Amino acid sequence: MSESARLHVFKTYKLYVGGKFPRSESGRVYEVTDAKGTWLANAPLSSRKDARDAVVAARKAVGGWSGATAYNRGQILYRVAEMLEGRREQFVREVADAEGLSKSKAAAQVDAAVDRWVWYAGWTDKIAQVVGGANPVAGPFFNLSTPEPTGVVAVLAPQESSFLGLVSVIAPVIATGNTAVVVASERAPLPALSLGEVLATSDLPGGVVNVLSGRTAELAAPLAAHQDVNAIDLTGAVADESLAKELEIAAADNLKRVLRPRAEEWATEPDIHRMTAFLETKTVWHPTGALGAAGSSY
Amino acid sequence: MTEMTNTAAGNPFTYAPAPESRAIVDIAPSYGLFIDGEFTESSGQEMVKTVSPATEEVLAEYTQGTGEDVDRAVRAARKAFSTWSALPGAERAKYLFRIARIIQERSRELAVLETLDNGKPIRETRDADLPLVAAHFFYYAGWADKLGHAGFGPNPRPLGVAGQVIPWNFPLLMLAWKIAPALAAGNTVVLKPAETTPLSALFFADICRQAGLPKGVVNIVTGDGRTGEALVTHPGIDKVAFTGSTAVGKAIARQVAGTGKRLTLELGGKGANIVFDDAPIDQAVEGIVTGIFFNQGQVCCAGSRLLVQESIQDELLDALKRRLATLRLGDPLDKNTDIGAINSAEQLARITALARTGEAEGAERWSAPCELPSSGFWFPPTLFTGVTQAHTVARDEIFGPVLSVLSFRTPDEAVAKANNSQYGLSAGIWTEKGSRILAVANKLRAGVVWANTFNKFDPTSPFGGYKESGFGREGGRHGLEAYLDV
Numbered sequence: 001m002s003e004s005a006r007l008h009v010f011k012t013y014k015l016y017v018g019g020k021f022p023r024s025e026s027g028r029v030y031e032v033t034d035a036k037g038t039w040l041a042n043a044p045l046s047s048r049k050d051a052r053d054a055v056v057a058a059r060k061a062v063g064g065w066s067g068a069t070a071y072n073r074g075q076i077l078y079r080v081a082e083m084l085e086g087r088r089e090q091f092v093r094e095v096a097d098a099e100g101l102s103k104s105k106a107a108a109q110v111d112a113a114v115d116r117w118v119w120y121a122g123w124t125d126k127i128a129q130v131v132g133g134a135n136p137v138a139g140p141f142f143n144l145s146t147p148e149p150t151g152v153v154a155v156l157a158p159q160e161s162s163f164l165g166l167v168s169v170i171a172p173v174i175a176t177g178n179t180a181v182v183v184a185s186e187r188a189p190l191p192a193l194s195l196g197e198v199l200a201t202s203d204l205p206g207g208v209v210n211v212l213s214g215r216t217a218e219l220a221a222p223l224a225a226h227q228d229v230n231a232i233d234l235t236g237a238v239a240d241e242s243l244a245k246e247l248e249i250a251a252a253d254n255l256k257r258v259l260r261p262r263a264e265e266w267a268t269e270p271d272i273h274r275m276t277a278f279l280e281t282k283t284v285w286h287p288t289g290a291l292g293a294a295g296s297s298y
Numbered sequence: 299m300t301e302m303t304n305t306a307a308g309n310p311f312t313y314a315p316a317p318e319s320r321a322i323v324d325i326a327p328s329y330g331l332f333i334d335g336e337f338t339e340s341s342g343q344e345m346v347k348t349v350s351p352a353t354e355e356v357l358a359e360y361t362q363g364t365g366e367d368v369d370r371a372v373r374a375a376r377k378a379f380s381t382w383s384a385l386p387g388a389e390r391a392k393y394l395f396r397i398a399r400i401i402q403e404r405s406r407e408l409a410v411l412e413t414l415d416n417g418k419p420i421r422e423t424r425d426a427d428l429p430l431v432a433a434h435f436f437y438y439a440g441w442a443d444k445l446g447h448a449g450f451g452p453n454p455r456p457l458g459v460a461g462q463v464i465p466w467n468f469p470l471l472m473l474a475w476k477i478a479p480a481l482a483a484g485n486t487v488v489l490k491p492a493e494t495t496p497l498s499a500l501f502f503a504d505i506c507r508q509a510g511l512p513k514g515v516v517n518i519v520t521g522d523g524r525t526g527e528a529l530v531t532h533p534g535i536d537k538v539a540f541t542g543s544t545a546v547g548k549a550i551a552r553q554v555a556g557t558g559k560r561l562t563l564e565l566g567g568k569g570a571n572i573v574f575d576d577a578p579i580d581q582a583v584e585g586i587v588t589g590i591f592f593n594q595g596q597v598c599c600a601g602s603r604l605l606v607q608e609s610i611q612d613e614l615l616d617a618l619k620r621r622l623a624t625l626r627l628g629d630p631l632d633k634n635t636d637i638g639a640i641n642s643a644e645q646l647a648r649i650t651a652l653a654r655t656g657e658a659e660g661a662e663r664w665s666a667p668c669e670l671p672s673s674g675f676w677f678p679p680t681l682f683t684g685v686t687q688a689h690t691v692a693r694d695e696i697f698g699p700v701l702s703v704l705s706f707r708t709p710d711e712a713v714a715k716a717n718n719s720q721y722g723l724s725a726g727i728w729t730e731k732g733s734r735i736l737a738v739a740n741k742l743r744a745g746v747v748w749a750n751t752f753n754k755f756d757p758t759s760p761f762g763g764y765k766e767s768g769f770g771r772e773g774g775r776h777g778l779e780a781y782l783d784v
Contacts (some may be wrong), residue, residue, distance in 0.1 A: 129778075130449065135756065135758040135759040135760075135774055136758050137754075137756045137758060137759060138433065138756055138758075139754070139756065141751065141754060141756075143756075143759055145759065145760050145774065145776070150764075230765075237317070241556065242556075244556065245555050245556025248551075248555035248556060249552045249555045249556075250550035251551075251555075252548050252552045252555065253548065254563070254720075254765075254766060255547065255548060255551060255563070255765070255766045255768060255769065256543075260558070271451070273320055273784065274730065280745065280764050281745065281760045281762065281771050281776055282739075282742075282744065282745055282746070282747060282764075283745065283746050283747070283759050283760050284746075284747045284748075284749060285746070285747070285748045285749060285751055285754050285759075286735065286740045286749045286750060286751065287750055287751050
C-alpha cells in the first residue's frame, strides 16, 4: 500500500490536569484550524469547573514541588528539554500549523523553546543566591532573606506565540517552586496540549503544570477570582485591555500577585522578572548572642 | 496575680515620675500644606484638629487637603521629577545624607513631637522610631549612586511621581520607609500622612527646607481618606505605595487596576508567636510582651496570636501575667512608661468592641491590673485564654494591646495553626533547638520570622507580607525595586 493511500490517525487532544489527560467535564470541544482556516482538531472547550479542578490539582502539588530541592527541580526542567528534543518534529509541525510558519521558522521556535527550558533549569538553584542573602543588620542579630514560591499561579499564555511564548511563561513559574494552571492560546492551543504529554513523561509531578484550552476570557475570570490562586500572569490578555483590567480588579479580592501584560519579544533572552514576580521574600531573624565585652583578636 | 500589682500606693518600688520636657518642640497653632517647597494654603476651607491621645489636648489644627490641593502637589512633583531624576546619583545621595543627619540632630525634638501626637511612649519614639528613621535615610542615601549595582540591570530608571499614603502607628518611620527609597531611586513624592498623626510629616517638610532639597521633590498633603483617595486615583502619579488596613489595600488595588500604576501594599497581620516547651521562658515572656504590647499592639506585624505548647502553657501564662502586672501604663512622655495611649477614640472603640466580642464568644479575658488615666484613650494590656481558631479574636486584626492565647501539641500543629490566617506578615519562634527553628521558619507563610526575638527592624532587611498582608517589600535592595522601572 502506498504512503498516500494510508489514512492518518488523528489525535484526540485532551487537557492535562493533575498529571492526567481528561476531556473537559463539560463535554464541549471547539474547532481549531490552521492559519489558513483548515480544520486541525477539536480541542477541549474547558469550563469553569475544569478551571477549578485544575486549581485543586495545582494546590495539591504545591507542597511536594516547593519542597523539592532546587537541584531536583533543575534536573526535572532539564528533563523536559530532553523529552522535547526527542519530539522535535512533532512540535515543529504543530507550531508551523498553529502559527502559519514555514518549517524552518517553526523549527527555530521549537529549538528556542527547548533552550529556554535549559536556561530555566539552570536557574532553580541560583535564584535564591541572586535575590536573597544575609543582611548586614545594625545589631546583635543574624538575618537572612530567602525567596519562596507564592503558590498556585494562574498563567494566561500568550495568544500569538503558541509554543515559545508558552514555554517562556510556564518555565519561570515552576522553576522557583510554584505550580501553574495554564490557559493555552485560544486560537492555537494544540502545541500547549501536546506539551502536557511531554511534561507527563518528564518526571514532573502531576499537578505542577495543568493545561486548559478554551476561551481565555471564560477561564480567566474564575481563576482571577479564585481564593486559592495566589498569583496571576495576565500576559495572554495583552491585546484586551478591558479584560486585563477586569481580571486585575478580581485579583484584588485576595490580593493576588499580578503580572500585568506587556508586549514581549519572546525570541530574546529573558531576564529574571518572570521568576521574581511570583516569589515572596521571607526574612528570618535570630539573635547572635554576645560572647563578652573583650572580643576576639583572631 | 493581684499581689503583684504595683500601682497600689505604698509600693516601695513605685517610680518617681520622669517626664521628658515638651519645651523642645514648638508646635504652631495651625498648619498648611507643603507643596513645591513651601507651606501653602489649601484651596478648601476645612481645618482639622489633631489631639494628643494621652490627654485629648488640641495640639494644632491642620489642613484637610482637597482634590485640587493634591493636583497641585502632583504637578509640583512632576515638574521636579525631570531635574531630580537627572541629578547625578551622588548628588541625590548627599541630600539624603543631609536629611539623615538633620534627623539625628533634631531627634529629641521629633521624638517628643511624635509621642505627643501619637500617644506612644517616649521610650519607643526615642529609642526605636527616631534611630530607625535616620538609619533608613542613611541606608538609602548610599544606594542613590549605586543603582546600577543593585541587581536590576545596569541602568534602572525611576518610575516618576510616587503617591504615598501612610498610617498613624509609626508616622515618621513609615514616612522614612516610603520617602528614602523613592528619592534615592530618583522619584519625587507626594505623601499623605494619617489624619490623626500629621505633625511629624509637617516637621519633616521643615527638614527638607533645612537640607536645601529642591522644590517639589517632597510634597506633604494632609487630610483624611478623601485626600488619600484623591492622591491614589490621580492620573499624574506613576506609583502608589500604601501602608494600612487590608480592606483599604484591596480597594486601592482595584482602583489602580488597568492604570499601569505600580503598586506596593503593606497591610494587616495576625502574627503567630510560637513558644515551644524548650524555649527560654523568661526571654520568651519578654518577646511576647515586645510582640504584642510594643506601641500598644498597634503594629501590623504584632505577635497577636500566642501559640504555646500545651505542656508549658500554665507556667508560661503565670510568668506572662506576672510580667504584665509590672508594665507601667500612663503618661507617654514619662521615660518610665511602657504602655502609652491608644492613638484615637475611634481605634479605642474598635479594640473595645473586639475585646467584647472575644468575651461574648466565650474566651476568657484577663487584663493587667493598672489604673487608666481619666482623660485620653487607654486600654490595659489584655490577654484572652481558651481561644480557638474560630474565635474572632484569633482571626481579626485587633491592632491593640490584646493577645489571644492558643495551644498546640506538635510542631506540625503549631505550623498549621500559625498558617491558618488570611494574613502572612510576621511570626515568632521560641525554642532552643536550632533545627526546629529552621524547620518551622521554613514552613511558616510569613514575610518576617523572628526566632528567639521579636519586632526587630533594620533598613537593610526586607519587610513585607505574604497572602493578604500585601505585596512588595520595604527595606534592603528589595525596597528599591518598588521605585525602579524593573
